Amino acid sequence: MAHSETLSRLEATIQSRRQADPGSSYVAKLNARGLNKIAQKLGEEATETVIAALVEDRQALVGEAADLIFHLVVLLAAKDIPLADVMAELDRREGVSGLAEKAARPS
Numbered sequence: 001m002a003h004s005e006t007l008s009r010l011e012a013t014i015q016s017r018r019q020a021d022p023g024s025s026y027v028a029k030l031n032a033r034g035l036n037k038i039a040q041k042l043g044e045e046a047t048e049t050v051i052a053a054l055v056e057d058r059q060a061l062v063g064e065a066a067d068l069i070f071h072l073v074v075l076l077a078a079k080d081i082p083l084a085d086v087m088a089e090l091d092r093r094e095g096v097s098g099l100a101e102k103a104a105r106p107s
């Protein structure tokens, strides 16, 4: 399967599960627990990704990276921010060196 639509499909699935039964849906369970819990999970997954990168194997890092991206999409959905907005921001930055952008910031 091509991967270009993976995030869009995941976003649609998460959107459709937000109001589902928390007993049968992890997305619904997280949303029922609120934004603080979703943000906490994203932070945990970020830490686990860092640890995997430093001391675990490739497969572990791939798994933690998937957990991290999944929880980021859950957080964005909870804040009603479409992934398209994030993609548009990345598009806007395309071709602008991070070093040049940082040097141009007002001090």
Ligand SMILES: N=c1c2ncn([C@@H]3O[C@H](COP(=O)(O)OP(=O)(O)OP(=O)(O)O)[C@@H](O)[C@H]3O)c2ncn1[C@@H]1O[C@H](COP(=O)(O)O)[C@@H](O)[C@H]1O
Pocket (backbone or CB within 6 Å): 010, 013, 014, 017, 024, 025, 026, 027, 028, 041, 066, 067, 070
């Ligand atoms: N991609 C994912 C995905 N990645 C990770 N996870 C879940 O994220 C959780 C993270 O693991 P943890 O051990 O940290 O979670 P936990 O122990 O429940 O958390 P705490 O209660 O301890 O805070 C696990 O339950 C994983 O199964 C995911 N759950 C769902 N999806 C996607 O979301 C769709 C909808 O899922 P449901 O809402 O569960 O139907 C699925 O079909 C998938 O496409």
